[in-house]
Amino acid sequence: MTENRLAFVEQVIADLQEQNLYNNIRTIQSPQGAWVTIEGRKVLNMCSNNYLGLANHPALREAARKAIDDYGVGPGAVRSIAGTMTVHEELDKAVAAFKRVEAALTLQSGFMANLAVMPALVGKGDTIVSDELNHASIIDGARLSRAKVKVFKHADMASLESVLAGENEGRVLVVTDGVFSMDGDIAKLPEIVKLAKKYGALTMVDDAHGEGVLGENGRGIVDHFKLHGQVDVEVGTFSKAIGTVGGFVAGSAKLIEFLKQKARPFLFSSALTPPDVMATLESIKILTDSGELVDRLWDNGRYFKAEMQKRGFDVGVSETPITPVMLGEAEVAAEMSMRLFDNGIFASKIGFPTVPQGKARIRVMISAAHEKSDLDFALEQFTKVGRDMGLIK
Numbered sequence: 001m002t003e004n005r006l007a008f009v010e011q012v013i014a015d016l017q018e019q020n021l022y023n024n025i026r027t028i029q030s031p032q033g034a035w036v037t038i039e040g041r042k043v044l045n046m047c048s049n050n051y052l053g054l055a056n057h058p059a060l061r062e063a064a065r066k067a068i069d070d071y072g073v074g075p076g077a078v079r080s081i082a083g084t085m086t087v088h089e090e091l092d093k094a095v096a097a098f099k100r101v102e103a104a105l106t107l108q109s110g111f112m113a114n115l116a117v118m119p120a121l122v123g124k125g126d127t128i129v130s131d132e133l134n135h136a137s138i139i140d141g142a143r144l145s146r147a148k149v150k151v152f153k154h155a156d157m158a159s160l161e162s163v164l165a166g167e168n169e170g171r172v173l174v175v176t177d178g179v180f181s182m183d184g185d186i187a188k189l190p191e192i193v194k195l196a197k198k199y200g201a202l203t204m205v206d207d208a209h210g211e212g213v214l215g216e217n218g219r220g221i222v223d224h225f226k227l228h229g230q231v232d233v234e235v236g237t238f239s240k241a242i243g244t245v246g247g248f249v250a251g252s253a254k255l256i257e258f259l260k261q262k263a264r265p266f267l268f269s270s271a272l273t274p275p276d277v278m279a280t281l282e283s284i285k286i287l288t289d290s291g292e293l294v295d296r297l298w299d300n301g302r303y304f305k306a307e308m309q310k311r312g313f314d315v316g317v318s319e320t321p322i323t324p325v326m327l328g329e330a331e332v333a334a335e336m337s338m339r340l341f342d343n344g345i346f347a348s349k350i351g352f353p354t355v356p357q358g359k360a361r362i363r364v365m366i367s368a369a370h371e372k373s374d375l376d377f378a379l380e381q382f383t384k385v386g387r388d389m390g391l392i393k
C-alpha cells in the first residue's frame with residue numbers, strides 16, 4: 001500500500017461536507033450579468049459583486065479590445081522594473097481623481113493592496129487596531145506585517161476607544177472595512193477618524209464594497225462622509241462595482257511615493273495587464289460621467305429589502321443594497337440555496353468561517369443590472385421556498 005501523506009486533506013474535506021460548510025463551486029457558462037447560464041440553465045444571478053452590471057458592459061469590452069491592439073496582453077514585468085506602461089500611470093491618476101486624493105497606486109487586486117500597504121506602514125513593535133469583522137485580506141495583511149494585532153468589537157466605538165486608550169507599542173494603525181460585505185452595514189468612519197486622531201493613530205479603510213455604491217457617483221465611503229484628507233490610507237478594488245479586476249491604494253502623494261519603494265506586491269508581482277487597465281479606466285469614466293447606475297442599484301436594493309421584510313424574512317442590519325437573508329444554521333442556508341437554485345435563483349449560502357457559527361445566511365447581492373421584473377421573480381421564489389421550508393408564513 002502506498003503511504004497517504006495527504007490523508008489529513010481528505011479528512012478536512014469530509015469534515016466540511018459533514019458540517020454543510022463545503023463550498024460547492026458553480027461554473028458560469030455565460031458572461032456575467034443579471035442572468036447567467038449554469039449547468040445549461042438560465043438562472044437569476046443574486047450573488048455576484050457586479051453591483052453596477054459593468055463586468056460585461058459594451059464600452060468596457062471595447063476598451064479592453066482596443067488595449068490589446070495598442071498595447072498587447074502582458075505587462076512584461078513588475079511595475080518597479082519594466083511593467084509600468086503609460087496606461088498604468090493613467091489609471092493611477094484616474095483613480096486618484098475619482099477618489100479625490102492626491103495620488104493612487106494600482107495593484108493586482110484588493111487582496112494584494114492590503115498585503116502591500118499594511119506591512120509597509122507597520123511592522124514588529126507597532127500595533128494594528130482592527131474591527132473584528134474585517135475582511136480576510138486585512139487579517140492577512142496584519143499578520144504579514146508582524147505588528148501586534150488588537151481587535152475591537154464590531155463597529156463598537158467604546159471598544160475601539162478602550163483599545164486605543166491602552167498601552168500600544170510603536171505606530172498605531174486603525175483599520176476597518178468601509179462596507180461590511182456580509183451584513184451590508186457601513187463603518188462609523190467619522191467617529192473612527194476622530195478617535196484615531198485623539199490617540200495619534202493612522203487610519204485606513206478598505207472600501208471594496210463602497211466603491212460604486214457610496215458617495216457621489218460611487219466615489220466611496222470617504223466621499224459619503226465628506227472625510228476627504230482625513231483618512232490616511234484608502235484601499236480599494238476594481239473587481240466589484242467597477243466590473244474588472246485589480247486593486248489600489250489611495251492617499252497622499254508621499255504615501256504613494258513611499259509604497260512604490262516599499263510595498264512588496266508592487267515590487268515583486270507583475271503589473272495588471274493592459275486590457276484590465278483600459279477596461280478599468282473606461283469604467284471610472286462611466287461612473288464619473290453619471291450617477292445613474294448607482295441610483296438604480298440603490299432603488300433596486302431598497303425595493304428588494306423592503307419586500308423581503310414584508311414577507312417576513314430577517315434581512316439583518318444592512319444599510320446598503322447588500323441583502324443578507326439571516327437563517328442561522330448552515331444546514332438551513334445550504335438547503336435554501338439548493339432549493340432556490342432549483343427554482344432558477346443563484347444565491348449562494350454563506351457560513352462559517354466567513355460569518356460566525358450560527359449566523360449562516362443567503363447573501364443576496366442586488367445589482368443595477370437587475371430589472372424590476374427580475375426582482376419580482378426572485379421575491380416570488382424566495383417566498384415559495386421560504387414557505388415550503390416553514391421559514392415564513
Ligand SMILES: *Cc1c(COP(=O)(O)O)cnc(C)c1O
Pocket residue numbers: 108109110111112135137138177181206207208209237238239246247
Ligand atoms: C473583495 C474584497 C477584497 C478583495 O478584493 P479583490 O480585488 O477581489 O482581491 C478586499 N477587501 C475587501 C473588504 C473585500 O470585500
